[in-house]
Amino acid sequence: MSIAVAVGLLTAASVYLFMQRGMVRIVLGFVLVSHAANLIIFAAGNPAFREIPYVGVAAPDDQADPLPQAFVLTAIVIAFSITMFMVTLAITTTTDDDTETEEESPVKVLTSSMPTVAAPRSTNGDADAPEPRTSQLPAQHSRAEERRDGEGGRP
Amino acid sequence: MTLIVLLFLTLVLAPIAAAVHAMLGRDTGWVAAGALTLLGVTTLPWIAPVVAGGTKSEHLPWIPTADVGLSLRLDGLGMVFLLLVLFIGALVMAYSARYFGPEKRTGDYYVWMLLFVFAMSGMVLADDLILLFVFWEFTTLCSFFLINRSGDKAAAPAQRTLLLTMAGGLGLLTAVLMIMVRTGTTSLHEALGHEVWQTDGGFTAVIAVLIIFAAFTKSAQFPFHLWLPDAMVAPAPVSAYLHAAAMVKAGIYLLLRFAPAFEDTAVWHLLLIAGGLTTALMGALFALQRHDIKEIMAYSTVSQLGFLVAVIGVGTPTALAAATIHVIGHALFKSSLFMMVGIIEHESGSRDIRVLRGLSRTMRVSLVITLLGSLSMAGVPPLLGFVSKENLLAGFLSAQSPVLAWTLAALAVVAAVGTFAYCGRIVLGSFTDYTGAGRRDERPEPMPADQAHEASATFWMPAMLPAAAGLVLGFVPGVFDGLVTATVSASSTTEYDAHFALWHGLTADLALSAVIVVLGTAAVLGRARVDDVVPRTILPFTGVGVVEGMRSGAIDFGRRVGDLTRTDTHGLHLGLPGAMLAVLCVAGLVAAPHVGELDPGNTRGTDWVLNGIMFLFLLGAVLTLSRTAAVVLAGGAGFMVGAWYFLLGAVDVGMTQLLVEMLTVVVLVLVLRKLPRRFHRVSKTRTVVSATVAIGFGVMAFLATFALMGRRGQSDAAQWYLEQTYDTVGAENIVNSILVDFRALDTFGELTVLGVAGFAILALLNSAFSTSDNQPVFSKLWEGTPIADPRENTVAMRMVFNWVAPFIVLLSLVLLVRGHYESGGGFISALVAGGFFALRYLVADSDASVKLRFDYALVIVGGIMTGAITGLVGYLDGSFLRPIMVDIPLPWGGEYAFTTALVFDVGIYLAVIGAVLVALDRLGQAQRYPAELLKAHRRRHSDVPEGITAAVPSGQRRDPGDVPIGIDSAIWGLTEPPGRPGSSKRDEEVDR
Amino acid sequence: MIDTLAEVLPPLMPMLAGVPLLTGALAAAFRKRRTLRHVISLATLTGILVFSVLMVVVTAQGTVLAHQVGLWNYGIAIPFVVDAIAALVLMIISILGITSVMFAMGTHEARARFYHPFVLILFAGVSGALMTGDIFNLFVFIEVMLLPSYGLLAMMGAKLGANGARIYVTVNLLASTMLLAGIALVYGTAGSVNLAELHGAAAEDPAVAIGGGVMLVALSIKAAVVPVHGWLTRTYPMTSPAVTALFSGIHTKVSIYAIYRIYSVLFDGDPTFLWVALVVTSLTMAIGVFGAMGEKTTRSILVFHMISQIGYILIGAGLFTVFGLTAAIFYLLHHMIVKASLFLSTGAIEETYGTGEISKLGGMLRREPLVAVTFMVAALSLAGLPPFSGFVAKFTIIQATLQESHYWVAIVAVVVSVFTLLSMLKIWTGVFMGPEPKNLEADALESQARMHGKRYLRVEAQAETPTLSIGPPTATTTAVWEGRQAVKVPIKLIIPGAILAAITVFFGLGAELLMMLSETAAEQLMDPSDYVEAVSGA
Known part of the structure; x- marks a missing residue:
């Protein structure tokens, strides 16, 4: 009975942390949910x-x-390794570990009727990654135009 | 020559044509025409036996398990269509030899046309339901490619045609599958002979509707008729063959083939008659509206097909005979007329009757051929068209109830008069200066009289043959009696012998034909008034608009469906699985399984103390917005869980948990250094929503654990381990022996997971880059004091560390070796060693002093390879990862029971330490960007060629991780390329 | 010969999991020598393929190969069991693996130090997960599969804020934790983690069924069925085409295999909750294909398609009749090949012309006839047109649903295949037909330079001390770069997709062979008694 209460508490805390912004809180959530699973x-x-x-x-x-x-010993070590990787993911950004832009927050996603939400970002891998959210870089004369003006007779 | 050989030959023709085309160019047409005629002639001897009522059938297995095979069967119906396909095909091939200009690339045209011949002949011969569908779809495919190859503007019509005919095809697939499931056979003629058609009315009705849907889309009946005029963008030979003589007849073939099954199904007759006649009338009306003769011809085909469908709908043997003869007649005159349209367009440069003028003087032969074809279509004696039209009327009159018969006949007459009118419109419009334009139409400027010139003989000859045949056969239609009788017997249950003649006495249908001719000529004479009367827009929307609307509507709806999950917020993606779990939980409660009694001793006093403290830790961790506080409190909760493990009698697990908790906090602290001090603020509503969802999850987890657990006593696996472990592997610490002996594969997988996590962190940090190192905000208070200086504030810890370090290392080695007997083992010892490295890292006075110089990924490699090799060594004793036990005599007596499990523990030790080192070294260090890596590298090796430029494409934004590597040909040692912009200048612009 | 193989193979089966780990670690050690890593990787993958073909030959007659790893007795040791479906899935996955690795070598991604180690360890996890007969060991091997794919996805993923990679990690970690909880519930109620011992446990005792249900929910998250498909559509387009092609054939397919295995053995195919599966699969089919129509880039369309096709495959699980399972297994194998071929052919264009956006591409039929033919073959097969394998797969699935008189599911399947064709046409007319955008070539070269810059970062920088020998940009030659030749997809990027397209044609015409194998697999799933005997007897 008591172990079930412990499981319930840990699961509740971890799910609350999942729903928050910021990768570190989500990582803490996953640390707690792995404790719950072990229990x-x-x-x-x-x-x-x-x-x-x-x-x-x-x-x-x-x-x-x-x-x-034996299962729990294995599960603890696996959870530890994934936590280390997720923590690394938290810092591989230009901004802080924010996991959503202002207009993407779940409340807005769920409340707006037909959410045409995401900033127009190309999802074709690393060809041209999205603009970083915070630093607004001056629009630069793209190299393509530069090349096109520069040269004429490509065969 | 068997059917299969015939089919194979039609297939082989396509590649041969492609090869011949490489040499002869457009003249391949003659070769193909010759080949098709030859094939047609070889099939002639089969007519006699077929007419006598016999059938030829062969079988070749393709997928026996799903009992699908290449089974072919030739009967009257198949014979008629086979002859049509082959002979009209030959004519069209000859025609296309001259239709295309000599320089035009027509290789793929001939390939697809001949593949179409293969598909059509396959369809009419198919006796396997699946095969029928396969060839039916193949014709759709050929038509798509033939339309699609004529220029960029043909893409949209081709797509619409494919969509409509494919949808029809899927209707046929469903019908075919339902028949196969119901009748249990895939053979077409057996299925049609099955008694289900008579017994199960509902099933028959559904199949009838599906077959009609497939036939209506293929034979362009209303409301699916729009793709035929749309497909006129294809060249004339394609229109002549596919969209007049062969492909659109596939629907008619399907109706005739399935007619016996639906003889007494009311919905079959109703739909066909209604659909057919509306299409006939509507086709004629649209034809009278159009100015482009090819479009008029397209609508006339739609109208004639409407006649055919209606007469099949009547279903009496005379009607079916009429349908067959009309199929033959229509194929002849319509293919010739389409070819003439091609010639007119080719020779005069325009297809618009308002522009065409004076062709009657310059293109006399074309005039004669077009006249012949049009008269036959209009049903003027003595042409074959008259005979088939008369029989159509006889077919309508043969309907059961006289009232129905006469109404059908009346409607048919109106449609026939319309046909007569647009035949006049075509002939007069093209060859005389009659413009066919009503008051409201704009009038483009007509072309000069002498611009058109007559086509060469080889060009109009293929068009002349069917028209002349229509005239000659008109006098002696009896030649078809045998074939038509065989067809009618194939497509209806009652016996009937057809008898055709130009004149067979004064009959009602003759009178009706006379009425048609009289009214028709009147309509042609009064054509000017007819043009004004005919309304320009009949329906508020166009068919094409509807299909395009549906298509873009579907795409819009698709974008909305995609938007539902087009967000990167974790809350949504992690919340949805919860919904599925909730459904399962409710189902579990409903099922309310009978669960045994809780075993005694399940809950003990001390548990509640732990739960209480953990609750406080969790509450703090959840509510706090400061990151360090959250990490510390979560660490506290972790320690409480560790205490739980000790309480539950799991010593090893408890120690592992505490060590892992410590290292997690260390890693988190390393990362917090780079992130802002507080978490992101979140709106009130979101906190409330996530709180309720969280409590819901918590209650679900509690219920599952409480309801299902702790009620079955000890499992028998547990009992086996407790009793047998010592005798089998000689180990006292059962948990560790499970880890490294019994379930060594789990542990092997787990150490790989840990190692790969190390690799993944390395790969990620090498390829991406991390946030800039936030300078920790020190309050002014500590400025200048030792606390602020990194070297000073760790002096005390460094002193302690220098003394304690050797003992930690010793402890970790002892724990490693005693794993089998006492609590310890690979993981715990490695985590202690990890603790040692963490401490060493934290007390270091500068990054440089603690940076590991060797490639620590090799430690992980060593760990995984040790594990794998121990596993392979296990094969000495029979299986992977089987421990080998050896007793080593010790110098002071007794012996040490060495087991390869210990080597396996060393493997775990190395992998865990490797992963921890990676985390400490790469996460702890200030992230060094590749640019800096390069600069440092260049300083060390001064001999580096200066070719490295920073020409990161200017269009792209600057980010610190970008590598200043321009693609400079100097590096590749190539000569300077002419006019290569940008990369030659060596502006050394290295980021920060 | 067959029975000698049936003796020899079982003890060697754990090698399929052990040896790739060994060679993977070995490859990670050779930092400088790229060609050695290529050789090790391809040798191991071919080894797995040969081994799996042998296993298919042996299991074709219906024999089940079983081996207790470590030779402990039944109930204690972890059993490795291979029946027809496991061998077939492993064979197709290894074919897929070899072609994707060849493609990655073509785009120079495979030069990254950790690419081959990740791929090999991924394959070790796959073969382990397919063969294990112990549910906890299944969890461990799924983790062994997931970690390298986290690495691959993040490594090749967008550089800035690898948001896609984060969602991939968090959702998969949540699914794994739920799987672990499910395993714990099953162990708590039934007292064993050995599948053979648990035969039919969930059918008798509803408590075990709840545990099994939690496991099935976790696996369906990984298989991306409808309510939880969002993560797949956000993560797969994030990474490079080679990695997407590799993942498309592996992750979702192994979880589908696991769903079949658990439902066949643990639930013994009891029909009470099958209607839930049918509802979910119909939803998955419909929403997948509608989503596909709304997308703008080739990869997202194909990813949404994959979800819709997963719906088709899981119909087999929903029907659970012999013919239904045969059709579903045939569909599973056909889909793995066709989907990878589509990803590779559109990936070749994306690598060379720098973008997958349909609006920025056009006129590829004239520029790249070979790629166009490969794409057309695979697309027609996917849409289910004869004579390709897709047609055989689709009509057997629909026939199976009609036999069980689930008319609604059949109607949805038919309607969805019309929309499948519509979205395939969207790519065909958008990318291959139509006018060529005017600055196509300039953009192509510029994006290749940018991509090469980034790829240099991934490939060379990982060698700690960066080697400075960087060849010409990924997908071009110096002649093209100097403008002497027009931009063209290099032949080495076309071959992998072409091989897979050829296989789908072979499966289409020679469908009888695969259909027979699928039938044996289906019969073994329908009554797992010889699966249980093989494990308890071995």
């Missing part, structure tokens, strides 16, 4: 048996189930 695995191993599962430490029939412990 669910422990609950699967029946928390009624709580003795340390080493040979000879206690009577076998009230020793804890070693299998979920």
